[in-house]
Amino acid sequence: MTGSRLIEVFLAVWKYPLFTLGGGTLTLAVLTKTILGLVFVWVVARVIRWKVTAGTFAKGKIESSTRYTISRILYYVVLFFGVVIVLDTAGLRLSSLTVFSGLMGAGIGFGMQNIASNFISGIILLVERPVRSGDVISIGDTRGVVDSISIRMTRVVSFDNTILLIPNSRLVNEMLVSWTTPSYQFRSSLNVVVPNKHSPERIKELLLEVAGRDSRILADPGPVVRFKDMSAAAQTYELVVWTREASSASEVSSDLRFAIVAHFEENGVSLVTG
Numbered sequence: 001m002t003g004s005r006l007i008e009v010f011l012a013v014w015k016y017p018l019f020t021l022g023g024g025t026l027t028l029a030v031l032t033k034t035i036l037g038l039v040f041v042w043v044v045a046r047v048i049r050w051k052v053t054a055g056t057f058a059k060g061k062i063e064s065s066t067r068y069t070i071s072r073i074l075y076y077v078v079l080f081f082g083v084v085i086v087l088d089t090a091g092l093r094l095s096s097l098t099v100f101s102g103l104m105g106a107g108i109g110f111g112m113q114n115i116a117s118n119f120i121s122g123i124i125l126l127v128e129r130p131v132r133s134g135d136v137i138s139i140g141d142t143r144g145v146v147d148s149i150s151i152r153m154t155r156v157v158s159f160d161n162t163i164l165l166i167p168n169s170r171l172v173n174e175m176l177v178s179w180t181t182p183s184y185q186f187r188s189s190l191n192v193v194v195p196n197k198h199s200p201e202r203i204k205e206l207l208l209e210v211a212g213r214d215s216r217i218l219a220d221p222g223p224v225v226r227f228k229d230m231s232a233a234a235q236t237y238e239l240v241v242w243t244r245e246a247s248s249a250s251e252v253s254s255d256l257r258f259a260i261v262a263h264f265e266e267n268g269v270s271l272v273t274g
Contacts, residue, residue: 034090041082049075068133072126121168122151136179159250188253189240193272207239210259216252218242234272
């Protein structure tokens with residue numbers, strides 16, 4: 001077979017109509033150009049997201065959570081319009097939404113409701129920003145730090161370093177508790193029960209001494225001791241402290257309990273257990 005014949009065969013295969021979609025004829029040439037165009041759009045969207053999150057824009061005065069929200073929104077906007085343009089340029093004319101709406105309608109009818117709900121909820125989370133990357137949240141029995149918010153689900157890292165993927169619709173529709181203040185200070189508290197024979201002022205002094213020895217605990221706002229309850233046999237106190245790092249909040253509570261037991265024993269103060 002001569003070279004010219006091979007070229008003719010290649011061109012015939014290259015332009016052979018595979019099937020019709022959205023009013024356009026899909027050939028191997030169109031399919032290849034479409035795939036390359038979609039890859040190009042994906043790369044451009046990721047570059048824009050990186051530029052906003054950690055690149056040029058990171059040097060400005062915009063806080064990281066705001067940059068994250070902007071980068072995510074731009075990422076999905078570029079993806080959406082890029083895909084529409086690439087498919088329309090390929091001759092598939094999906095911008096008319098005739099085929100697209102039909103496929104979406106059939107998909108939603110066969111179990112796409114949750115995906116659509118999570119998609120819309122993701123847009124709400126990125127625009128309204130009820131929670132942001134770095135926030136400590138609780139939803140149900142789940143508590144952890146928000147690592148990232150995507151268009152379908154939110155990635156949360158629990159305090160025992162477990163990765164949780166929470167559908168966005170849960171964050172929008174269920175009761176959500178945010179433990180993060182605007183200044184990003186994280187609250188920890190623990191109860192201490194002692195017999196009535198001890199002086200409340202003495203207990204407060206000892207608890208503040210323990211808290212003051214931990215460098216992870218903030219001085220402003222400083223530790224607070226509250227006299228929560230009392231009975232005929234015991235008194236209940238609450239020690240409240242604030243930390244800068246969310247990941248250290250549970251560790252601080254545990255370390256404080258060890259330190260309180262040791263410090264109380266050194267000073268002749270007993271604890272009520274059970």
